[in-house]
Amino acid sequence: MSKGQQVQRMFDAIAGRYDLMNRVMTLGQDQKWRRFVVQRAGDPGGGRVLDLATGTGDIAALIKQSHPDALVIGSDFSRNMLKEARRRFPGAAISWQACDANHLPFADNVFEAVTFGYLLRNVEDSLAVLREVHRVLRPGGRAVCLDTTPPAKNLLYPLVRCYFRFGIPLLGRCIASDEAAYSYLTGSTMDFFTAQALAGLFRQAGFVDVGFRKFMLGTIGIHWGCKAVTQACP
Numbered sequence: 001m002s003k004g005q006q007v008q009r010m011f012d013a014i015a016g017r018y019d020l021m022n023r024v025m026t027l028g029q030d031q032k033w034r035r036f037v038v039q040r041a042g043d044p045g046g047g048r049v050l051d052l053a054t055g056t057g058d059i060a061a062l063i064k065q066s067h068p069d070a071l072v073i074g075s076d077f078s079r080n081m082l083k084e085a086r087r088r089f090p091g092a093a094i095s096w097q098a099c100d101a102n103h104l105p106f107a108d109n110v111f112e113a114v115t116f117g118y119l120l121r122n123v124e125d126s127l128a129v130l131r132e133v134h135r136v137l138r139p140g141g142r143a144v145c146l147d148t149t150p151p152a153k154n155l156l157y158p159l160v161r162c163y164f165r166f167g168i169p170l171l172g173r174c175i176a177s178d179e180a181a182y183s184y185l186t187g188s189t190m191d192f193f194t195a196q197a198l199a200g201l202f203r204q205a206g207f208v209d210v211g212f213r214k215f216m217l218g219t220i221g222i223h224w225g226c227k228a229v230t231q232a233c234p
């Protein structure tokens with residue numbers, strides 16, 4: 001089974017408990033980071049915005065709330081996560097679509113912004129996905145990525161490592177009844193790019209004006225970049 005198929009199955013299995021687990025695991029901080037993502041994505045006016053790996057739909061819903069005129073698409077390859085998104089935001093005028101981030105079913109240059117929360121850690125080839133995101137953005141459009149980041153080896157490292165190694169899998173067992181899914185979260189975070197390296201990957205994919213900010217003792221990173229136009233991005 002490919003990594004994509006394993007990830008898809010895992011999210012299909014935990015969809016019902018995903019939100020509760022997120023709130024507990026992040027000590028209620030997760031929505032604050034999503035709001036920062038929406039802020040960094042800028043004002044799309046009445047244009048199109050894609051929230052890739054939308055999961056249960058929080059980022060897509062925040063975009064729609066902040067920019068009611070925007071045409072928002074929330075896409076994910078886990079049908080159960082999308083089912084939760086539809087259930088949670090029944091009145092929101094968001095188009096929920098099943099698709100794989102590796103092969104986006106959209107034309108070139110069509111989105112004002114593309115956001116993605118906790119996607120890149122889960123894909124086989126992050127650079128290929130970033131190139132795909134770059135392809136569908138219009139020139140001047142923005143990509144904003146939220147993900148976990150390997151903790152820096154500083155004084156707090158033993159504490160943070162302990163939380164990742166034991167605390168998160170234990171919460172996964174108690175809340176989501178799936179310790180393996182949350183051990184995977186720990187492993188995939190430790191193996192993921194550092195924030196600096198991920199910024200480099202954004203540049204390699206063609207993005208300009210790349211930046212990032214870290215949260216939660218440096219374990220969460222929000223990266224952004226623009227698709228170049230002839231003049232600097234606004």
Ligand SMILES: C[S@@+](CC[C@H](N)C(=O)[O-])C[C@H]1O[C@@H](n2cnc3c(N)ncnc32)[C@H](O)[C@@H]1O
Nearest residue numbers: 011053054055076077078081100101117118122
């Ligand atoms: C940790 S959840 C994040 C959900 C949401 N973005 C959030 O902020 O909570 C990761 C999501 O990425 C989706 N995903 C992982 N790989 C994907 C891929 N190749 N294509 C589309 N969705 C993918 C999973 O199905 C899952 O819903």
